[in-house]
Amino acid sequence: MKVFLITGTSRGLGQAIAEQLMAPDHLLLCISRNRNEDRLAQSDNVRHIPFDLNETDRIESLMQTVFDCLDQSKLEGIYLINNAGVVAPLSNVGSGDPGAIAANIHINLLAPVLLASLFIRHTKEMRIDKRIINISSGSAQNLLPGMSVYSASKAGLDVFTRSVGIEQGEGPGAVKIASVWPGMVDTALQQEARTRDSGQFAAAELFHKAKESGMLTSPERMAGKVIQLLFGEMEQGSVVDLFG
Numbered sequence: 204m205k206v207f208l209i210t211g212t213s214r215g216l217g218q219a220i221a222e223q224l225m226a227p228d229h230l231l232l233c234i235s236r237n238r239n240e241d242r243l244a245q246s247d248n249v250r251h252i253p254f255d256l257n258e259t260d261r262i263e264s265l266m267q268t269v270f271d272c273l274d275q276s277k278l279e280g281i282y283l284i285n286n287a288g289v290v291a292p293l294s295n296v297g298s299g300d301p302g303a304i305a306a307n308i309h310i311n312l313l314a315p316v317l318l319a320s321l322f323i324r325h326t327k328e329m330r331i332d333k334r335i336i337n338i339s340s341g342s343a344q345n346l347l348p349g350m351s352v353y354s355a356s357k358a359g360l361d362v363f364t365r366s367v368g369i370e371q372g373e374g375p376g377a378v379k380i381a382s383v384w385p386g387m388v389d390t391a392l393q394q395e396a397r398t399r400d401s402g403q404f405a406a407a408e409l410f411h412k413a414k415e416s417g418m419l420t421s422p423e424r425m426a427g428k429v430i431q432l433l434f435g436e437m438e439q440g441s442v443v444d445l446f447g
């Protein structure tokens with residue numbers, strides 16, 4: 204049995220990853236606020252854990268409950284996919300809502316850092332395949348006005364990934380970790396960026412043009428690439444650009 208802990212599975216890239224990971228010997232633990240009403244909801248091997256990752260002070264008890272309920276005797280591999288993310292606030296930081304700024308850093312950076320930390324702690328004694336994929340973004344490097352908080356959170360996630368890779372190394376019991384840049388994927392997050400009022404978010408037009416010119420990848424195609432990396436030769440602590 205392989206266990207997959209995946210955040211942000213109610214739509215978009217996370218939903219596509221979860222759907223493609225569905226298999227008789229895979230148990231999927233899916234964390235998001237909203238529940239799926241489709242294939243994921245109908246499988247006995249998929250459990251939805253309703254949780255708001257903005258509530259970072261509850262993550263420790265969430266992970267305790269998850270690991271208390273796991274039957275470790277049949278475990279061959281355990282995987283954490285930190286996918287949940289928000290793009291707001293899409294505005295210059297001087298006009299960003301403080302609550303939205305804090306939520307962005309909580310959901311995009313603090314929550315995955317805490318989940319990774321607790322995943323490593325709870326799996327410390329397990330001598331099985333253990334891997335973490337952090338869904339980051341090329342926005343960590345490619346900067347646009349109105350996306351400073353998003354870019355900062357994703358850059359932080361990449362630096363965290365590289366640092367943890369150094370900590371874990373290659374020895375027995377090491378957790379493999381990588382950050383992934385999925386490029387532009389046709390999801391609600393992209394729609395939010397291109398439909399934002401261009402008076403507040405000047406780059407909206409750029410996102411609009413990307414959609415119009417067919418530059419967006421489908422969530423299903425990108426999910427396939429993420430899963431290929433997850434089961435393949437993951438370079439420890441790497442930041443991988445999967446676009447193109």
Ligand SMILES: NC(=O)c1ccc[n+]([C@@H]2O[C@H](COP(=O)([O-])OP(=O)(O)OC[C@H]3O[C@@H](n4cnc5c(N)ncnc54)[C@H](OP(=O)(O)O)[C@@H]3O)[C@@H](O)[C@H]2O)c1
Pocket residue numbers: 210211212213214215216217234235236237238254255256257285286287288289310338339340341384385386387388389390391392393
């Ligand atoms: N789409 C792109 O072009 C693109 C490009 C680069 C990177 N990415 C990254 O890819 C990842 C997935 O994005 P997406 O495009 O699939 O976005 P999406 O369609 O908006 O989906 C975001 C997912 O994150 C979950 N989420 C958001 N806030 C949450 C919270 N407070 N607590 C728990 N879950 C929460 C949502 O679930 P609930 O609302 O049900 O909670 C949803 O399932 C993100 O990390 C994003 O930064 C996307």
